[in-house]
Amino acid sequence: MLTPEGRPLYLAEQVRELDRRTIASGINGFELMQRAAMAAYDALRARWPRTRRLSVVCGGGNNAGDGYVIAALAVCDGIDAQLVAVRDPTTLTGDAARAREMAEKAGLRVQAWAPDVEFDGDVVVDALLGTGLNGEVREPFRGAIEAINASRKPVLAVDIPSGLSADSGAVLGCAVDATLTVTFIGDKLGLHTGAAVAHVGEHRLEALGVDVAVHDDLVPAARLLDIRLVGAWLPPRRRDSHKGHYGHVLVLGGAPGFGGAALLASECAARLGAGLISLATAPEHVTASLVRCPEVMVRGVRSATEISELLKAVDVLVVGPGLAQGSWGQAMLQAALGAGKPLVLDADALNLLAKHWPQLHRDDWILTPHPGEAARLLGTTTAQIQADRSWAVRELQRRRGGCVILKGAGSLIAGPAGVGVCPYGNPGMASGGMGDALSGMLGALVAQRLPCEVAARLGAVLHASAADAAAQAAGERGLLASDLACYARRLANPRNQDAGETR
Incomplete structure (x- = not known):
């Protein structure tokens, strides 16, 4: 065993399995979404404490749901929010639909994405595409990603910068240039290698109360090495050492x-x-x-x-x-x-x-x-x-x-x-x-x-x-x-x- 092992890194499907198991254990899926949104929002407020207005850009699925909840949390916290939907919000289902309703009850009006939309927030929240992306980014998402990058605003990426492969770190056509990425439950291999390191920005893992260590049947795809590895393998030398001892x-x-x-x-x-x-x-x-x-x-x-x-x-x-x-x-x-x-x-x-x-x-x-x-x-x-x-x-x-x-x-x-x-x-x-x-x-x-x-x-x-x-x-x-x-x-x-x- 190599010690210290370092943080486990998972593939996207493994993290989705952790998500499924967590919900099956009795935690409501929408509650888990709210935990994720709150963790991301808290990270945003800590990183940019003077923020007065957010631009939250949502796609489809649960990644979009996180964005809708973040927008609602901002309004309840006295921060204005511009809520931009790249996918028709009425097509959302399940927990993502509940998140959209939460945003609407908070008084938010959803603005449909168009190429002439300007992001007027102090910070842009990227909730476009999650870890399920496995092909090249297509329109209208490509245009929205390019607009986010062109805005030159600070960007919070929810779970993963949109356009990155969560498994390989490759850019799938184009990807958001995030300032801060908050990822959930289990860390993803693709956030730490290759082109990803130019898009993730600061990186933060939020476990959302899930202990991944108990799921030891899910073997991590990799381990994030730690500088403490040095101390574990290079202890102080014996006082009677000579050059023959060191090869x-x-x-x-x-x-x-x-x-x-x-x-x-x-x-x-x-x-x-x-x-x-x-x-x-x-x-x-x-x-x-x-x-x-x-x-x-x-x-x-x-x-x-x-x-x-x-x-x-x-x-x-x-x-x-x-x-x-x-x-x-x-x-x-x-x-x-x-x-x-x-x-x-x-x-x-x-x-x-x-x-x-x-x-x-x-x-x-x-x-x-x-x-x-x-x-x-x-x-x-x-x-x-x-x-x-x-x-x-x-x-x-x-x-x-x-x-x-x-x-x-x-x-x-x-x-x-x-x-x-x-x-x-x-x-x-x-x-x-x-x-x-x-x-x-x-x-x-x-x-x-x-x-x-x-x-x-x-x-x-x-x-x-x-x-x-x-x-x-x-x-x-x-x-x-x-x-x-x-x-x-x-x-x-x-x-x-x-x-x-x-x-």
């Missing part, structure tokens, strides 16, 4: 003309606590390595035969940073695959793997593809990977074994124990070398005798949290991969393991 990492990379990536990986491996770091790289990069980090034992090599003895001496191999896909890189990867040691593969090691070893499956490696590399490994397109990142990382792990980190916003980590989602990181990480830094950190963690799956989850969290700490110190724009090493070192030591330092 020997060998970085294989830096083909002629591509030395920087391998140097980054080596330095990050050193900063994350490996006992010894060796670097096998093209001879012309040796001087740069000695100047940059003399603690790294660098060796200039022209052929794989020159590293045969070194391969026997190390505990884990990091292969790929600056490897290139020529004969030098291919020979290095082939030697690494035959060494019988745990592996971390990144960058061109993954591209070579897809090209020359399409069926290779191992239990002792960590693969770290970005969406383009994942597409090559799966024989598909980057767009298809991004359309369903959860499927992609699970399928890669099924085919290739070991652990897979699908990088990107809301990185996904798949292993035998399931899928973890990294909630840390920021747009400043959109710069060269970030993957090289991650691969070095992963190598250091494996060298310190952590199981591969733990190392993969812990490495992703440390890497992204270090980037957050660096951005907090000096801003996102201009963040470099080389900035991460010292922040990651601080986070990897118990006295600095305060979650507040990472955000």
